[in-house]
Amino acid sequence: MLVNMNEVLRPAKKNRYAVGLFNAVNLELARGIISAAESLRSPVIMGTAEILLPYGPLEEVSYYLIPMAKKASVPVVVHLDHGLTYDTCIKALELGFSSIMYDCSTDSYEENVRKVKEMADIAHSYGATIEGELGHVGDNEGSAEGSDHLADPSKFFTDPKLAKDFVDKTGVDALAIAVGNAHGAYKLPPKLDFERIKTIANTVDVPLVLHGGSGLTDNDFRQAIKDGISKVNIFTDINVAAVEAEFKKFQSMDKGLIDLIPAAVEAVKQETMNKLRLFSSDGKAGMSSAPSYGASDIEMITKLVAEEVAKYLKK
Numbered sequence: 001m002l003v004n005m006n007e008v009l010r011p012a013k014k015n016r017y018a019v020g021l022f023n024a025v026n027l028e029l030a031r032g033i034i035s036a037a038e039s040l041r042s043p044v045i046m047g048t049a050e051i052l053l054p055y056g057p058l059e060e061v062s063y064y065l066i067p068m069a070k071k072a073s074v075p076v077v078v079h080l081d082h083g084l085t086y087d088t089c090i091k092a093l094e095l096g097f098s099s100i101m102y103d104c105s106t107d108s109y110e111e112n113v114r115k116v117k118e119m120a121d122i123a124h125s126y127g128a129t130i131e132g133e134l135g136h137v138g139d140n141e142g143s144a145e146g147s148d149h150l151a152d153p154s155k156f157f158t159d160p161k162l163a164k165d166f167v168d169k170t171g172v173d174a175l176a177i178a179v180g181n182a183h184g185a186y187k188l189p190p191k192l193d194f195e196r197i198k199t200i201a202n203t204v205d206v207p208l209v210l211h212g213g214s215g216l217t218d219n220d221f222r223q224a225i226k227d228g229i230s231k232v233n234i235f236t237d238i239n240v241a242a243v244e245a246e247f248k249k250f251q252s253m254d255k256g257l258i259d260l261i262p263a264a265v266e267a268v269k270q271e272t273m274n275k276l277r278l279f280s281s282d283g284k285a286g287m288s289s290a291p292s293y294g295a296s297d298i299e300m301i302t303k304l305v306a307e308e309v310a311k312y313l314k315k
Contacts, residue, residue: 002076009173012043012231017281018232019231019281021234030065037285041282046076047081074285080100081101089122098129102115113170135157160199176209177196179210180192192223194224213237215236232275242264
């Protein structure tokens with residue numbers, strides 16, 4: 001079933017587990033992600049990021065992500081991650097994405113607040129949720145998601161004192177924070193500032209998001225979730241798992257692309273299941289919150305109620 005982030009992240013925050021976001025720039029990735037979530041009865045978030053659009057255009061990605069989410073037997077959020085422009089975020093909402101991230105983290109604080117507040121109002125009018133970022137999560141070399149190499153990530157850590165002000169002023173439904181994490185594969189073990197996570201979690205009411213999850217240790221994840229992280233973004237791990245499975249399959253046979261597809265889907269499924277178990281979201285599919293409705297939904301419900309009232313008055 002297609003839901004927005006509030007419906008899966010609020011229960012996660014309350015019950016101290018996390019929901020994974022897995023980018024799906026093609027059908028094989030999406031199939032593996034959905035299969036994993038249904039097998040473990042876990043809510044899941046899948047989508048794409050603006051920087052990944054050259055590999056899967058937004059409109060084309062929407063053709064399979066949204067129908068698959070609606071058909072799924074578990075709650076599935078379809079999310080635009082790291083939307084960098086106003087137009088891309090609006091297009092995602094018009095296509096039916098149930099959630100977006102508007103990343104204005106490289107702007108000044110005042111501009112970040114202004115732009116995200118404007119987009120939050122628009123997203124909510126669609127019945128969609130929105131994620132913002134305070135501080136800035138950079139990228140490791142070769143990252144497919146990031147855009148900035150940070151020599152000293154600590155200079156861009158999220159300020160706990162500003163976090164509440166940002167959330168209150170923008171109306172975001174989730175907040176991505178910078179605490180020593182980065183996009184892509186880590187060359188050296190990252191040092192997450194767990195005390196900062198805990199402080200921010202105790203300061204704001206919305207769920208917190210950890211970007212750059214691929215490459216962190218299992219203990220890093222467990223501690224971060226314990227301290228207040230409710231959403232973890234993963235891409236590198238499933239991306240690499242898919243291509244390694246295809247390469248292994250290709251070496252063992254002299255056939256075509258369709259012979260590689262099942263291997264990729266299964267590899268993505270297994271890697272996604274590993275993460276869902278690690279985040280403790282397995283078995284939590286029934287813990288989603290009550291659904292929220294957008295303007296179109298309310299209009300439809302109002303029309304149905306009016307029709308029923310008219311039938312009653314004719315009796």
